[in-house]
Amino acid sequence: MVALRGDGPLKLGGTMAVSVAGAESNVAIGLARLGHTVRWAGAVGDDEAGELVLRTLRAEGVDVRDAGRDPGAPTGLLLFEPRLPEVTRVHYYRAGSAGSRLGTDAVERAFAAAAPPRVLHLTGVTPALGAGARAACARALELAREHSVRVCVDVNFRSRLWSREDAAAVLRDWASYTDVLIASDDELPLCLRAGLGDRGERGGPAGRAGRGDQAGNGDRSGAQIADQAAGLLGLGVREVVVKLGARGATAYTGEGEVHRPARTVRAIDAVGAGDAFVAGYLSALLDGADVAGRLERAVTTGAFAVASRGDWEGAPTRAELGMLGAGDGAVLR
Template sequence: MDVVTFGETMVLFTPQTAGPLRFVNQFAKTIAGAESNVAIALARLGHQVSWVSRLGNDEFGLYIRNFIRGEGVDTSRVVFDDEHPTAVFFKEQQVGQETKVYYYRKGSAASFLTPDDLDEQHLAQAKFLHVTGITSALSDSCLETTEHAVRLARKHDVTVVFDPNIRLKLWPKERARQVLNRIAAQVDVVMPGMEEGALLTGAAAPEDISQRLLAQGAKAVVIKLGERGAFYSTAGGLQEYVDGFPVKQVVDPIGAGDGFAAGFLSGLIRGWSYREAVRLGNRVGAFAVTVSGDVEGYPYWSQIAPDKQDEIYR
C-alpha cells in the first residue's frame, strides 16, 4: 500500500440554477471530502491507496463508498454506522457573489470515528499516512483517532504528511492553532496554505513560516501559494520556490489543494526529489481548477507523465 488516509466525505448537492436555494428545484449530486479527494487523485496517478471512514448505513453512504471504490481506491476498512447518518451539504450560487456552502454534518457517522476504526497492520504496510486538520476538528473522538494514527505511523516508520486544511467553521481559531501545531510537531511533512501557515505560526513570509514549523520537529514544510506555485524547505537546509503552471481559465478552485497534495505524494512515492514532487503537485493542482467539482479535473498518469510533457518536472 502506498498511502492510507482517513476522514469524512459528504454528499454534495450543487444547484443547476443560480439564486437562493429556496427557489432551486434541481441539483447535481456528487461527493466531496479532502481525504477522499487525495485518495482518488492518487489512484488516478497509478498508486495503491486506502481511504478509511465511517459512513451512515444509508443510501448516501453506499453512494459515497461505491463512488470512491469505483475510482480504484481501497474502501475495505470503511465502517457502516447503523445509528448515525451520512453528512450532506449544499452550494448556493448567486451571480456576482461568492458561492455559499451549507453543511448538514453535525452528528454524522464520520464524527464518531474512533481509534478502534484504524487497523494497525493495514496502516503499518503503507509507505505514507496522509492526515488533515479537518478530521481533528469534527469531534473529540476524531481528534483522538488522528493522534492515534500519527503514533501508529511513527511506530511503524510510515512517513506522515499533514495538511492542516483549517476550517474555522468547525472550531475556534485558538483551538485550531493549539491542536494543529501539536500535530504538526509529530509529523514528517507539513503542507499548509499561506493563510494557514500564518495562523499556525504568526509569521507572514513562507521562509519564516517554514522555519517555525521545522523548529517544531517537521522534516520538511511545503507551503501552497495558489497560482504562484509552492515553496518548500527542509530540515537539511534546502529551500526553493517552485513556479505553478499557468491556467487559461479557472473554472472552479475547489479541490486544487487536495490535487496538489496528491501530486506531491505521488512524486515522493516515485522517489523524486522535493523539487520534482512539488512541481508535480503544482501540475495536478492546475488540472483540478479547469473543471467544476472536487475530483472531476484530476488527471490520470498517462496525461501528465514526464515523457508526455518533455521532462517538465526535471
C-alpha cells in the first residue's frame, strides 16, 4: 500500500508524509537490510502509487520480479492519524484494490524459480483482503509443502479487515502447514480448534497502543499461553513464538520454552514493531541460530522499530545490530 502519515487529526487537515506500508513488505525490507535475498510476491495497481511501492522495495534490495500490475484496480491506501503519544488510528482503503485481487500466478512464479525459497512468510492480513488473495495464500501453502519449504505465519489480526470468526476459519486450516507461528498472546486462539489449549478465558480484542486495530496484549496467565502453544505444537507447528510487547517474547518448541525480555529503548512509534520482530527472528533462523539466538535478534530488531518512526524506516542493517549493546541473556525454562 501507499501510506499517508498525518501530523494530527485528519479532520483538521494539515500535512501528510508519503511512504509505503504493508506487513509482508515490512518483513521483506527488514530481511534485505540484514543481508538476506528476499522476493516479494504481490500485486499493485498500474498507477503511480504502485510504482512508488515497487520502487521503494527495489531500492531496499527486495526482488519484485513476481509482483503483478493490475490495470483494473488501484493500489491500496493507508492513512495514519496520530491521536495520542502511543495511539495511532489507521484508516484502510483496500476494498477493490489490486492487492485484494491478488491471483495465484504471482506465487506460482515465485516457486517456479530454479531453486525454491528456504522460507515462505505469510501473514493474516492478506487473506483478509478478499477471496482472490485468500486463494493465493492457500496456493502458496500448497506449493511450500510440495517443495518442502519452511512456512512462517504471523497471525497479525486486523479487526478493521475481518472478524475474529472469519480469521479463525482460515488460520485454523493454515496451522497444519505452518512450521513457525508468530502471534500476540490474544491471537493464539484464532489458530486453535475449539477445546485445544483452552485452560480458561480466551482473551478478547482488547486495544493496543499503536495501530489500534489489532488484538491486544491482555493480562493473560503464562499457563494459558503455554497451554495454547502446546495445542498448536500438537497440530504439527514446530515453533510457536508469542510476542508480549513490553514484556518481550517467548518461544515454545518440543524441547520447552525460551523467553527473552524486551530491549529497553525510548518508544517513539510502535507501528511496524511486530514486523521488525519477525524479520529479526527469520534472519537468525536463516543464519542457523538456536531459538534463544532467534529471539535475541527479534527483540533487537523490534526495539529498533519502536525507537523509530515509520513502518520499516528504522529497520537495522546487520552492522547496526550491536548498537543496543549485549543486553541480558535469554531465560531458559
